[in-house]
Amino acid sequence: MRTENLPIVDCAGNARRRGQAHGEALRSVILAKVERWREAIGEAYGIPASLFLPRFLEATDFRVAIMAHAPDLADEVVGIAEGAGLQEETAYALQLMDEEWWWGRSNAAHCSSLAVAPVDGRPTLVAQTMDLPRWHDGAQALLKIADADHHSFVFTSAGMIGLMGVSGRGLGICVNTLSQLAVNPSGLPVAFVMRGALAQRSVAAAADFLGRVPHASGQNYQLGDRGEARTFECSAGGAVPVPFSNGCSLHTNHPLVSLDRRDAIARMEGSEDSRGRLQSLRTDIAIVPDVAAIKASLAARRTGGIVSITPQSAALTAPMTIGSVVYSLGENMELSVCAGPPSHESWREIAV
Template sequence: MSTTFIRAAGAPREIGRAHGAVIAAPLRAFLDDGLTRLNHLTAEPLSLPELLPSIAVYRAEITAQLPDLAEEVAGLAEGAGITEDEAWLLQLRREVMGYSGVPAAGDCTTYARVAAGGPPVLAQTVDQNANLDRNISVVHVDRVGSPRRVLVLSFAGLLCFMGLNSDGLAIGLNLVTDGEWRPGVPPYLAIRHLLDSAGSVDEALEILAGLDLSSSRNMMLCDREKVVFAELQQGRLRVTEPAQRWAVHANHYLHPDFIPQDRQTAFDRISSDARTAAATEGLAALAPDAGPEEHFALLCKAPLCIADRGDITLERTVAAVVLLPAAGEMHLRPGDPNLALTQVFRV
């Protein structure tokens, strides 16, 4: 499976235009396929006009907090030849879908490690529904006036899903559910802002604490020296820095302050526990100097890798990613990672 690679440089609007221009035809097809495939997932069909009031509220929140990214969304619309409302919908699909809009059996397993005798690494499975592996892009961002470059994994015009920057900061994420989503900055855009703005885990956490996010997530952050995970819930942030300098996270809260608000179903918790245990055991067995292919071998195994069950509404592993922040490299296997060749991108 091929991955579209996009180089985008300049001011925010120019970056958006470059991004949109490269994937204009696929974006148009994606928008026309059941309204970004949302109508393949929901019980009742949605329409763009009925979503416009909600989009407007989110757009105002994002523009107030992250004006550069709002400009980039406008540029994306121009480059792709779509409306700005459509470009905003591409950023807000997960918020529109909600945390419990469809059944789940997996939703990303992430781990990171900074070990003596080996390179820092952040790795994860990317579990999504809606056949999003057909719409994977990797975007290299070089913003004018910025001291750093950014490399992100993207789906269908999304400004960022996860990624790393040239300062050696890598960020991955997991869905966690607290049942209290609201207008604000979507976590995907927050990650992009952190990669644009921070050169280390500590700088990223300081910036993250000042953002008003829309929905619950866990973010795994790794630089050359430190691994933390930052759980977000209803405007609150809890950061855990493991003493062993490695961490594993799936889709249930780990911080005691947040565990009582976890709204994961019992079935989903079984999957999350199993993936957490398998990733913990597998990571412990990997040598400190293990390379990307050895990490992929772990990510490709069940239960970490979620198989395609032929149902568009069910999440499955649509990519596996190994980030090497010190080397500035993203190693990607798009689609089912058991069937894909590794592609390497450098920031």
């Protein structure tokens, strides 16, 4: 998808109505994506979706945690199903991306993220690439979520409640998977954690939310508001703060602090690819950067450190950067969004 074609969907009202608006506006995109998803499951796991999904849902129980910590988002998922003409069970399973990966033992996860604390009049900056299997391409969308007291822009793959987002209150959240960390088959899934944290009023409140919810999946969360930036590696064992270096937090897909190992074979040092992308970010973010420098770092394609990922095959499971964001959170707040690999796609600027 080209960035200029990225749909922005107004999702206003109560949670169910927001979901209905999402599902109705993107119905054809969601239905086509679900067909690609089902095909990709067979490609990734070697068994058809008709067998994989019931087994996955039977072996896990995330609904209790969702109802305890994000009940409005459960209603939003019901609304998506209604608007798109999906079965509720299918819409629910579609939210469980990271959880599907660890249950199926997939190596699909990528993503590179960073947060820069405010200093000397420079705004807080939070950014990432969102790297997913190629079957998500063409389903990119930006949801403008509005309820009674605030709004937010949420980058998503159509049919999901969200992947990353920034609120009109000045809170921005980016994420990256940490598959080495311990999981909880009855915890709160990543999509619900992200949206639940985004609904908070500040980094401090979002950090409190991350610290008290049970996490289903290993995930790194980059948080920023006008006053500060913080990073947490989260897993079944809780949320661990990650220290900043020279005012920056740079992260890819291996834990830098947490020791909450998933199992004895988890490679805590990360893959060569994850380490290479982290080194690329470190090379580019050697000093306190501005938005332009961050965009360049997300577009980097160094040998051994390809941050902006283009698909290398026609396989539905081939990894690619389906989108990137940069949040500038100062006196004026701006979202820069790219619907594809930033090495090959343009950016679009949106006032928050």
